[in-house]
Amino acid sequence: MLVFWKQRLVMLAVPKTGTSAYATALGPLASMVVSDPPELKHAPVYRYNRFFRPMFEKVGGADMELLAVIREPISWLGSWYRYRQRGFLDGRPTSTRDMTFDDFCQAYAQGDRPPFANVGSQAKFVEPRPNGVSVTHLFKYENQSGLIGFLEDRLGVTLDLPRENVSPRRDTDLSAATEEKLRRKCAEDFDVWERAI
Numbered sequence: 001m002l003v004f005w006k007q008r009l010v011m012l013a014v015p016k017t018g019t020s021a022y023a024t025a026l027g028p029l030a031s032m033v034v035s036d037p038p039e040l041k042h043a044p045v046y047r048y049n050r051f052f053r054p055m056f057e058k059v060g061g062a063d064m065e066l067l068a069v070i071r072e073p074i075s076w077l078g079s080w081y082r083y084r085q086r087g088f089l090d091g092r093p094t095s096t097r098d099m100t101f102d103d104f105c106q107a108y109a110q111g112d113r114p115p116f117a118n119v120g121s122q123a124k125f126v127e128p129r130p131n132g133v134s135v136t137h138l139f140k141y142e143n144q145s146g147l148i149g150f151l152e153d154r155l156g157v158t159l160d161l162p163r164e165n166v167s168p169r170r171d172t173d174l175s176a177a178t179e180e181k182l183r184r185k186c187a188e189d190f191d192v193w194e195r196a197i
């Protein structure tokens with residue numbers, strides 16, 4: 001999470017959406033960089049609302065705007081699948097080694113997800129709170145030029161993004177039946193992505 005106090009902007013770090021590169025490029029300009037623990041670095045709207053918003057409001061930050069980036073859901077799951085193929089996870093319940101992407105997505109689409117498919121939901125991450133706190137600027141990961149343009153204009157900088165935390169290449173083909181199941185069971189994620197800029 002990056003906080004730009006003077007610009008009244010908080011960039012939430014949705015996992016697997018390239019936020020590590022933005023943190024590297026913009027961290028020196030931020031008033032606050034939350035990089036650990038992961039539960040705070042990747043604080044969703046509900047956690048921001050509970051922990052960060054009250055603190056900011058106490059010191060005059062009631063008008064902070066939230067920015068988040070979300071990725072096309074199948075591509076997002078593909079990034080998680082590839083990330084969890086890395087050697088440091090071998091033998092752990094979160095590893096996707098020796099399974100197909102189709103198997104991973106089938107497990108993700110079931111109600112009680114096994115550890116390797118328990119990666120959350122982008123729709124839940126950006127879900128508005130009952131008190132009105134919500135993401136003000138929601139960008140598609142696939143619209144990097146729009147996101148960069150917004151940040152350059154808002155922060156008064158020129159961005160040169162590094163490539164960071166890139167997952168290894170793997171086959172991420174899906175059967176038509178699995179894709180249909182994902183679109184049905186995870187409809188909120190597809191709807192939120194469709195509404196993003």
